[in-house]
Amino acid sequence: MKKTTLFPLCALFLAHFSCSRQKEQISVRIDGWGDDTVVVEYFSTLTKETGRDTLLARGGRFGYTLPLTDSLVQVLIFREADKVNGSFLPMSRRILTLLSLPDERLKISGRVRSDAALEYTVRGSAPAEDLAALRAETLPIEIRRDSNEFVLNEVYGKDSIEEANRFARRRELNVEIRTVEREHILTHPDRLSSAFFMLMQPLDSLPTYYALLSDGVKNGIMKPELDALMQHFAEYQEYQKNKMKEWIGQPAPDFTLTGIDGGLFTLSEYDTRGKYTVLDFWGSWCGPCIAGIPEMKKQYEQYRNRLELIGIACKDKETAWKAAVAEHGLPWIQVINDETSAESNVAVRYAVGAYPTKIILSPDKTILFTFVGEGRDFYEKLDELLK
Numbered sequence: 001m002k003k004t005t006l007f008p009l010c011a012l013f014l015a016h017f018s019c020s021r022q023k024e025q026i027s028v029r030i031d032g033w034g035d036d037t038v039v040v041e042y043f044s045t046l047t048k049e050t051g052r053d054t055l056l057a058r059g060g061r062f063g064y065t066l067p068l069t070d071s072l073v074q075v076l077i078f079r080e081a082d083k084v085n086g087s088f089l090p091m092s093r094r095i096l097t098l099l100s101l102p103d104e105r106l107k108i109s110g111r112v113r114s115d116a117a118l119e120y121t122v123r124g125s126a127p128a129e130d131l132a133a134l135r136a137e138t139l140p141i142e143i144r145r146d147s148n149e150f151v152l153n154e155v156y157g158k159d160s161i162e163e164a165n166r167f168a169r170r171r172e173l174n175v176e177i178r179t180v181e182r183e184h185i186l187t188h189p190d191r192l193s194s195a196f197f198m199l200m201q202p203l204d205s206l207p208t209y210y211a212l213l214s215d216g217v218k219n220g221i222m223k224p225e226l227d228a229l230m231q232h233f234a235e236y237q238e239y240q241k242n243k244m245k246e247w248i249g250q251p252a253p254d255f256t257l258t259g260i261d262g263g264l265f266t267l268s269e270y271d272t273r274g275k276y277t278v279l280d281f282w283g284s285w286c287g288p289c290i291a292g293i294p295e296m297k298k299q300y301e302q303y304r305n306r307l308e309l310i311g312i313a314c315k316d317k318e319t320a321w322k323a324a325v326a327e328h329g330l331p332w333i334q335v336i337n338d339e340t341s342a343e344s345n346v347a348v349r350y351a352v353g354a355y356p357t358k359i360i361l362s363p364d365k366t367i368l369f370t371f372v373g374e375g376r377d378f379y380e381k382l383d384e385l386l387k
Contacts, residue, residue, distance in 0.1 A: 024063030025105050032112035033060030040077050042066055090146040093117040099196055100125035117143060130193035134184055138177050145173040182209065190214040195222035199229060206233045234342040242351035252365045255346045257335035260325055265335050276385060277308045277361040281352045283316045284324035288374040289356040293328050299379055300332055303386045312337055314347045
């Protein structure tokens with residue numbers, strides 16, 4: 001059975017795989033796996049097309065060819081059946097990750113260990129072999145991390161001291177895994193697998209390891225992912241810098257964004273006519289933002305002679321943004337954030353780190369108050385200012 005569906009881009013840690021339409025591009029044999037449902041999820045870094053297939057492994061064997069034909073696709077393969085005490089095993093014990101170049105055919109062989117973890121090797125692709133070898137090195141750490149997570153789930157909310165200890169242990173084990181990955185980048189800066197492991201590293205370490213990568217890797221088939229990663233770092237830097245500023249009492253930073261009618265809206269050129277202004281950083285994807293719309297509409301209707309709202313859609317797709325505005329009948333000014341760079345990103349400029357964030361400006365566009373989240377304190381402040 002086959003179906004196509006979207007899955008979150010946070011799955012960028014999934015393995016990268018490039019395909020051609022050859023029979024059984026991926027050939028798998030895992031001793032001890034038995035008959036099981038196999039789930040294959042893939043994501044094209046070029047077209048952003050995503051898909052999900054399900055198939056049956058017979059005696060631990062199956063073959064698969066991806067339907068995409070472009071040069072780089074992310075792939076995740078995992079088994080479904082294994083459970084411990086009625087709960088699914090952690091992903092680290094039932095997942096296969098793959099990394100290869102165009103037109104390569106992979107042969108995967110391995111076994112299910114006594115602790116139910118998958119142990120495997122890959123042939124047919126140097127990048128895939130790199131990834132499998134490093135996974136074998138980190139597997140013992142991942143299993144210790146899984147054990148820690150089991151205990152953490154048991155004590156969460158019941159034993160604060162043990163809970164804190166388990167969270168600290170989680171951080172330690174994550175550092176161990178990241179250390180192995182960084183060592184791979186240091187020793188193999190000219191390999192595609194090092195670009196892949198760059199995606200796993202903490203933001204503040206990215207410039208150091210990016211500088212080590214060879215030009216061939218930086219400008220190769222992982223370039224779109226690496227460029228996006230470094231833009232994210234630039235936004236992070238700008239956000240941290242702006243977060244340290246004292247905004248209250250300062251003039252609101254100017255911006256120009258595209259409105260819902262396709263025209264440009266510039267804050268400094270907008271005549272508030274003596275009104276207070278609220279910059280509402282929101283998104284069609286944001287549950288609390290949507291939940292707050294009825295109260296926002298009520299407040300806007302009550303104070304519209306003294307209040308202007310400017311909705312700034314963030315991390316949104318244009319179609320989803322426009323559909324949400326129409327569905328909820330939002331009568332105030334609507335613009336969409338420009339997230340093509342750290343400099344153009346208005347949410348970064350205003351140090352917005354959570355959604356919704358509402359910033360109240362005085363009639364002369366001085367920042368008066370900032371409210372993060374959907375709460376009564378914002379509406380109470382409006383009542384205080386406008387009644």
